[in-house]
Amino acid sequence: MIEVKGLGKAFGEHCILKDVSVDIKEGELFSVIGPSGTGKSTFIKCLIRLLRPDAGSIKVDGQEIAATSNEFQLAKVRRNFGYLFQEGALFDSLTVMENVAFGLKYLTDLPKSDYPRIVKEKLALVGLEGVEDQKPSELSVGMKKRVSLARSIAAEPKYILYDEPTTGLDPVTTGMVKDLITDMRAKLGVTSVVVTHDLKLALEISSRVAMLYEGVFVEVGEPAKFRQSENPAVKEFMEISDLSRK
Numbered sequence: 029m030i031e032v033k034g035l036g037k038a039f040g041e042h043c044i045l046k047d048v049s050v051d052i053k054e055g056e057l058f059s060v061i062g063p064s065g066t067g068k069s070t071f072i073k074c075l076i077r078l079l080r081p082d083a084g085s086i087k088v089d090g091q092e093i094a095a096t097s098n099e100f101q102l103a104k105v106r107r108n109f110g111y112l113f114q115e116g117a118l119f120d121s122l123t124v125m126e127n128v129a130f131g132l133k134y135l136t137d138l139p140k141s142d143y144p145r146i147v148k149e150k151l152a153l154v155g156l157e158g159v160e161d162q163k164p165s166e167l168s169v170g171m172k173k174r175v176s177l178a179r180s181i182a183a184e185p186k187y188i189l190y191d192e193p194t195t196g197l198d199p200v201t202t203g204m205v206k207d208l209i210t211d212m213r214a215k216l217g218v219t220s221v222v223v224t225h226d227l228k229l230a231l232e233i234s235s236r237v238a239m240l241y242e243g244v245f246v247e248v249g250e251p252a253k254f255r256q257s258e259n260p261a262v263k264e265f266m267e268i269s270d271l272s273r274k
């Protein structure tokens with residue numbers, strides 16, 4: 029379980045997260061939506077301490093990590109996480125095989141001889157075959173995204189953080205990624221946090237949806253309840269997403 033309380037993060041004068049609190053329970057698929065620049069990526073980067081919050085508490089399975097500088101403790105907590113970077117963050121000089129296998133050494137105790145099998149398995153899950161020996165520069169944007177996804181699920185972590193998993197993908201691949209995220213939850217009991225500006229996707233796949241706006245979650249609820257929100261920012265976001273009730 030991930031327990032976030034009073035989370036705050038500023039960049040210089042810019043206060044991005046003011047007071048974010050939420051408990052993300054085992055097996056949940058929790059989505060954070062909001063317009064560009066509201067701090068969605070900042071939020072999930074704080075969850076695995078790629079960023080250090082200025083205020084508040086983050087407990088992962090009871091361990092407080094918000095302010096710790098104990099790298100050993102952080103490394104141990106991070107072992108439970110898969111992370112899909114918004115930018116993909118593939119290593120250009122490594123092959124697809126090496127990229128997907130990258131975390132296995134740190135995140136698992138599996139023998140190296142198992143890596144090719146695992147990599148192929150995960151690539152198949154995201155609909156890629158025969159690209160193991162290629163370099164990221166030889167792939168399309170959508171293919172790179174899928175390679176990044178395969179990497180984030182390679183070690184079958186307990187928690188997966190997806191930052192904009194479907195941005196830049198065509199409708200068919202978007203459907204595939206959507207199924208993958210829901211399958212990871214259904215089949216492996218993974219707890220997921222999905223950051224997206226795609227409200228339709230969030231409402232379809234999530235157990236709960238939160239809207240981040242002006243540094244706080246202005247609404248948190250199950251999709252059906254979320255749709256009924258009277259919050260003006262949520263209503264406006266529904267309208268621009270063409271999901272308005274009217």
Ligand SMILES: Nc1ncnc2c1ncn2[C@@H]1O[C@H](COP(=O)(O)OP(=O)(O)OP(=O)(O)O)[C@@H](O)[C@H]1O
Nearest residue numbers: 039044062063064065066067068069070071114225
């Ligand atoms: N490392 C940083 N240093 C300074 N400012 C930053 C840094 N990271 C993010 N910001 C600023 O914080 C704000 C929130 O950024 P963030 O990337 O979290 O937004 P977002 O909701 O993920 O946006 P998008 O939907 O475009 O991905 C932005 O104004 C951004 O410029």
Ligand SMILES: [Mg+2]
Nearest residue numbers: 068069070114
């Ligand atoms: Mg972002």
